[in-house]
Amino acid sequence: xxxxxxxxxxxxxxxxxxxxxxxxxxxxxxxxxxxxxxxxxxxxxxxxxxxxxxxxxxxxxxxxxxxxxxxxxxxxxxxxxxxxxxxxxxxxxxxxxxxxxxxxxxxxxxxxxxxxxxxxxxxxxxxxxxxxxxxxxxxxxxxxxxxxxxxxxxxxxxxxxxxxxxxxxxxxxxxxxxxxxxxxxxxxxxxxxxxxxxxxxxxxxxxxxxxxxxxxxxxxxxxxxxxxxxxxxxxxxxxxxxxxxxxxxxxxxxxxxxxxxxxxxxxxxxxxxxxxxxxxxxxxxxxxxxxxxxxxxxxxxxxxxxxxxxxxxxxxxxxxxxxxxxxxxxxxxxxxxxxxxxxxxxxxxxxxxxxxxxxxxxxxxxxxxxxxxxxxxxxxxxxxxxxxxxxxxxxxxxxxxxxxxxxxxxxxxxxxxxxxxxxxxxxxxxxxxxxxxxxxxxxxxxxxxxxxxxxxxxxxxxxxxxxxxxxxxxxxxxxxxxxxxxxxxxxxxxxxxxxxxxxxxxxxxxxxxxxxxxxxxxxxxxxxxxxxxxxxxxxxxxxxxxxxxxxxxxxxxxxxxxxxxxxxxxxxxxxxxxxxxxxxxxxxxxxxxxxxxxxxxxxxxxxxxxxxxxxxxxxxxxxxxxxxxxxxxxxxxxxxxxxxxxxxxxxxxxxxxxxxxxxxxxx
Ligand SMILES: Cc1cc2nc3c(=O)[nH]c(=O)nc-3n(C[C@H](O)[C@H](O)[C@H](O)COP(=O)(O)OP(=O)(O)OC[C@H]3O[C@@H](n4cnc5c(N)ncnc54)[C@H](O)[C@@H]3O)c2cc1C
Ligand SMILES: Cc1cc2nc3c(=O)[nH]c(=O)nc-3n(C[C@H](O)[C@H](O)[C@H](O)COP(=O)(O)O)c2cc1C
Numbered sequence: 239x240x241x242x243x244x245x246x247x248x249x250x251x252x253x254x255x256x257x258x259x260x261x262x263x264x265x266x267x268x269x270x271x272x273x274x275x276x277x278x279x280x281x282x283x284x285x286x287x288x289x290x291x292x293x294x295x296x297x298x299x300x301x302x303x304x305x306x307x308x309x310x311x312x313x314x315x316x317x318x319x320x321x322x323x324x325x326x327x328x329x330x331x332x333x334x335x336x337x338x339x340x341x342x343x344x345x346x347x348x349x350x351x352x353x354x355x356x357x358x359x360x361x362x363x364x365x366x367x368x369x370x371x372x373x374x375x376x377x378x379x380x381x382x383x384x385x386x387x388x389x390x391x392x393x394x395x396x397x398x399x400x401x402x403x404x405x406x407x408x409x410x411x412x413x414x415x416x417x418x419x420x421x422x423x424x425x426x427x428x429x430x431x432x433x434x435x436x437x438x439x440x441x442x443x444x445x446x447x448x449x450x451x452x453x454x455x456x457x458x459x460x461x462x463x464x465x466x467x468x469x470x471x472x473x474x475x476x477x478x479x480x481x482x483x484x485x486x487x488x489x490x491x492x493x494x495x496x497x498x499x500x501x502x503x504x505x506x507x508x509x510x511x512x513x514x515x516x517x518x519x520x521x522x523x524x525x526x527x528x529x530x531x532x533x534x535x536x537x538x539x540x541x542x543x544x545x546x547x548x549x550x551x552x553x554x555x556x557x558x559x560x561x562x563x564x565x566x567x568x569x570x571x572x573x574x575x576x577x578x579x580x581x582x583x584x585x586x587x588x589x590x591x592x593x594x595x596x597x598x599x600x601x602x603x604x605x606x607x608x609x610x611x612x613x614x615x616x617x618x619x620x621x622x623x624x625x626x627x628x629x630x631x632x633x634x635x636x637x638x639x640x641x642x643x644x645x646x647x648x649x650x651x652x653x654x655x656x657x658x659x660x661x662x663x664x665x666x667x668x669x670x671x672x673x674x675x676x677x678x679x680x681x682x683x684x685x686x687x688x689x690x691x692x693x694x695x696x697x698x699x700x701x702x703x704x705x706x707x708x709x710x711x712x713x714x715x716x717x718x719x720x721x722x723x724x725x726x727x728x729x730x731x732x733x734x735x736x737x738x739x740x741x742x743x744x745x746x747x748x749x750x751x752x753x754x755x756x757x758x759x760x761x762x763x764x765x766x767x768x769x770x771x772x773x774x775x776x777x778x779x780x781x782x783x784x785x786x787x788x789x790x791x792x793x794x795x796x797x798x799x800x801x802x803x804x805x806x807x808x809x810x811x812x813x814x815x816x817x818x819x820x821x822x823x824x825x826x827x828x829x830x831x832x833x834x835x836x837x838x839x840x841x842x843x844x845x846x847x848x849x850x851x852x853x854x855x856x857x858x859x860x861x862x863x864x865x866x867x868x869x870x871x872x873x874x875x876x877x878x879x880x881x882x883x884x885x886x887x888x889x890x891x892x893x894x895x896x897x898x899x900x901x902x903x904x905x
Contacts, residue, residue, distance in 0.1 A: 699717050
């Protein structure tokens with residue numbers, strides 16, 4: 239197949255087509271970028287960016303918007319759409335506010351989660367409530383689908399979308415039959431340089447990467463620009479020890495970090511989350527450097543090319559838009575084009591200006607991440623050997639979806655491994671930085687309370703380690719990196735608010751359900767409330783007002799912080815219910831999980847929830863656990879409150895609204 243060059247692409251002067259994404263870990267963003275490239279080939283001017291980057295005042299005037307929305311947490315919206323979502327939820331918005339809007343919704347999710355594609359579904363429902371109509375029926379892509387993951391649904395959905403848009407634009411936009419990938423001019427120029435990397439250059443990278451609303455990392459914040467405020471704190475490792483038995487398969491680490499140099503002496507509150515920016519494994523860095531014949535010690539200058547600015551927006555633009563507190567004033571219809579033109583912010587450099595090749599591959603590029611479909615399409619443009627080009631195009635095609643799943647997705651093949659398999663694709667550094675996404679920070683619930691451990695953050699980290707379908711060993715990028723750190727090593731972190739807010743009065747009971755590393759935020763809550771009770775000199779109650787349900791496999795192997803928890807029980811600070819799923823089989827022969835313990839403690843829990851207005855916190859694996867635990871609470875309320883399960887579920891919904899039932903879950 240011939241490779242089209244950039245000149246063959248219709249100039250982007252046609253109608254604007256906003257393609258907006260809500261993406262937590264980059265998949266929805268990549269799908270949106272893929273759609274934008276296709277839209278451009280049809281003659282649209284894609285307005286591409288995070289949903290929060292789109293000017294709020296353009297929503298009521300926009301006639302067409304394409305949304306690509308992932309779901310995160312326990313059915314939650316990704317960070318980079320939360321501001322717009324809050325705005326669209328406002329009760330004050332009149333019913334017909336979006337009467338002009340025809341929208342297309344593509345949701346990304348995973349059917350193994352209880353709330354499949356919840357964010358996309360909720361957004362679509364709200365747009366419809368405000369008067370918006372669908373261009374085409376919503377599409378939902380499932381990570382679990384073996385024939386292409388979230389991309390499986392995309393082809394049929396996008397074919398219907400282009401065809402509908404073509405009808406509506408009545409020939410002003412080309413119906414392009416040939417969607418073959420196009421070689422665009424490089425986004426970056428990368429040159430050898432003598433200058434060493436410096437802290438200022440890092441701001442370019444971290445300015446884009448920092449989680450929104452992270453605590454300020456430095457006490458001298460007032461005179462600093464917002465980019466600098468987004469720099470992580472370099473926390474020193476104080477302790478790194480294994481919590482699980484040496485013979486147990488799962489390595490769980492207790493890590494203590496010194497954050498005393500952060501703003502406010504590193505103070506944070508129970509339930510807050512640390513975001514850790516990891517480093518790639520040195521062996522993978524060396525393998526890639528050798529493959530691409532790069533000198534790891536050489537310094538390079540990285541500069542964004544001017545031409546790449548058009549119609550590209552970024553998450554940083556989203557943050558800037560959110561910061562600017564835009565007012566939702568209604569734009570004149572005739573002004574919409576100029577508003578979109580003015581707000582299609584130039585692409586911003588999201589890599590340091592100077593760094594060594596080693597730093598680039600170790601800290602900034604996600605070279606050990608798993609490439610998605612669009613990468614194979616782009617990579618095909620660089621294959622020198624026709625057979626490799628054909629194979630890459632096959633992997634990127636709808637017909638090759640199953641092959642891609644077997645070869646790459648399911649096997650968790652990395653960028654380094656794919657480039658090793660397709661050796662004729664000798665990517666230059668400038669193309670490498672364009673094709674490989676940025677290495678993202680990972681979240682860890684803080685496992686300590688700063689009132690008890692001033693200036694320190696404790697993490698409880700399960701090291702991700704597994705064998706792939708073809709028995710290849712895999713280690714999680716961040717957890718694997720954290721596990722091997724030594725005292726005095728540094729970890730770049732931000733601290734952010736979590737979802738759990740504690741009751742102001744520490745005598746209000748809390749019920750915590752934290753199996754596995756779900757115990758981390760519970761340890762923080764318990765520590766904070768113990769100190770609070772001491773400070774408030776509360777009298778010892780007959781019953782401890784903190785109740786914890788903890789579960790793991792074996793009491794002797796992976797019972798995290800067991801001594802500490804038992805000590806708290808002895809001191810009457812904690813009522814503890816444990817479930818060891820692989821120890822002695824339960825009477826009925828099944829495994830015992832926390833939800834069974836919840837049912838067993840039903841009478842006491844009913845009293846705590848209904849009479850004493852307890853707050854409930856659930857944390858840990860996002861897959862089945864939150865749903866099973868919720869069902870157990872519903873059953874407790876139904877049995878002990880003599881109500882129907884439906885009435886019990888309504889009661890739980892009331893607790894959700896009152897923020898008395900919160901879930902912090904991850905996969
Ligand atoms: C709010 C929040 C709080 C969190 N708190 C904690 C915490 O306190 N402690 C903690 O340990 N983690 C916590 N996490 C999870 C943490 O952020 C990381 O996701 C986790 O450490 C893995 O990151 P990693 O870089 O090591 O793995 P990655 O390199 O990102 O690999 C993880 C990926 O590997 C794949 N994978 C994992 N296991 C398997 C398997 N068996 N088979 C096939 N594929 C597999 C999956 O695709 C998975 O997404 C939290 C997450 C969130 C969102
Ligand atoms: C921590 C976490 C929580 C998730 N929660 C849900 C969920 O509640 N419902 C769902 O359908 N998918 C859920 N997913 C799956 C993602 O929506 C899916 O993997 C998607 O492709 C991610 O897109 P993104 O990379 O753009 O964020 C979750 C994924 C993760 C990692």
